[in-house]
């Protein structure tokens with residue numbers, strides 16, 4: 001049965017605004033510590049803001065600024081992911097990464113980057129001369145000069161991880177209010193009354209995890225802005241599955257102060273990804289795809305892996321990073337009743353569990369941990385682990401490109417956190433995300449999802 005309610009009643013220890021990667025990890029941490037938790041999002045489903053476009057890497061933080069809060073949260077988040085992923089059924093693809101120099105100037109920067117990695121606790125970086133680099137990745141283009149290996153940079157599924165975090169929060173008592181925009185709020189000295197488009201939510205502590213809207217929410221609720229959002233768009237090109245055999249490592253360029261640069265890597269779903277771009281813009285809502293930029297990305301991909309010329313692009317997408325004028329995360333307890341968690345850029349996927357640990361300490365609540373918390377197991381949709389279609393009683397394949405079964409679709413439409421939109425169903429099951437982009441599975445999906453979505457799927461015959 002769905003945990004979704006039209007409105008929340010009662011009083012919560014913690015109200016988290018924003019059900020992105022960070023909000024989901026916060027909900028899990030506080031629920032596991034014994035807090036009563038409400039999580040509120042204005043979208044009809046979770047992960048609908050910055051978290052919907054991500055390159056899906058579990059970073060070690062080797063290149064984070066030494067001594068930064070970002071580095072500390074990535075290190076803690078990385079360690080906790082390794083500790084819990086098996087128990088929650090979350091995939092981990094141990095690819096490792098190569099940081100590749102494409103010019104003599106970049107080659108000269110490799111030793112200092114390796115030193116930075118060591119200072120960040122990533123001691124196992126390994127320099128590779130040109131011959132060793134080409135042995136490690138035989139498909140690299142002629143321009144690659146030298147590299148170093150970061151063995152513990154891994155690939156993960158960017159959607160099942162936060163989904164599992166929130167599911168665990170729910171199974172330990174958290175409540176979710178989707179489709180509810182926070183329009184205002186006031187504090188009566190003890191508790192907050194948050195006004196939302198679906199009623200009032202009463203809580204002792206409010207955590208702003210509103211991502212791209214974080215600065216505006218602070219202004220609305222506490223009348224101040226300590227940072228200003230500068231959305232940074234990233235466009236990506238996704239190649240069809242046969243391209244995944246072209247690279248085993250995550251191929252990273254030498255990063256600069258703004259971005260890690262254009263990455264080439266496999267995905268947990270067996271595709272190959274090239275991106276992201278790093279384009280600052282004012283718009284917080286729209287990440288427009290630009291054909292010329294996508295062509296340039298393809299060209300860059302082919303310089304990195306020339307064999308990509310013979311492979312097909314199966315999808316394109318773009319996301320927005322909640323960047324601010326500050327390089328580091330903007331996490332602050334304004335007082336005992338209000339914490340802002342802002343400026344969490346693309347490293348948020350790796351850092352989320354660590355951010356949650358940090359915020360728990362800032363909150364300093366007096367909580368009693370439940371003795372035997374629930375541990376849900378999410379359904380695996382990664383190409384690299386056994387899938388539902390390989391087991392009995394799955395009811396048939398609905399999406400043949402992604403081998404999604406009827407049982408997987410029906411499960412995603414049910415349970416404590418059901419999909420409310422096609423986008424939400426895609427993130428849970430991969431339907432329509434294969435090489436035909438839904439041409440063959442949409443009609444059956446329209447039938448299966450009837451009555452489940454806020455906006456019904458248009459029937460495609």
Ligand SMILES: O=P(O)(O)OC[C@H](O)CO
Nearest residue numbers: 055057258259260261346
């Ligand atoms: O450009 P960045 O630094 O935000 O990093 C993008 C990477 O794809 C993160 O995994």
Ligand code: FES
Nearest residue numbers: 399401434438441
């Ligand atoms: S059959 Fe679903 S994407 Fe092709």
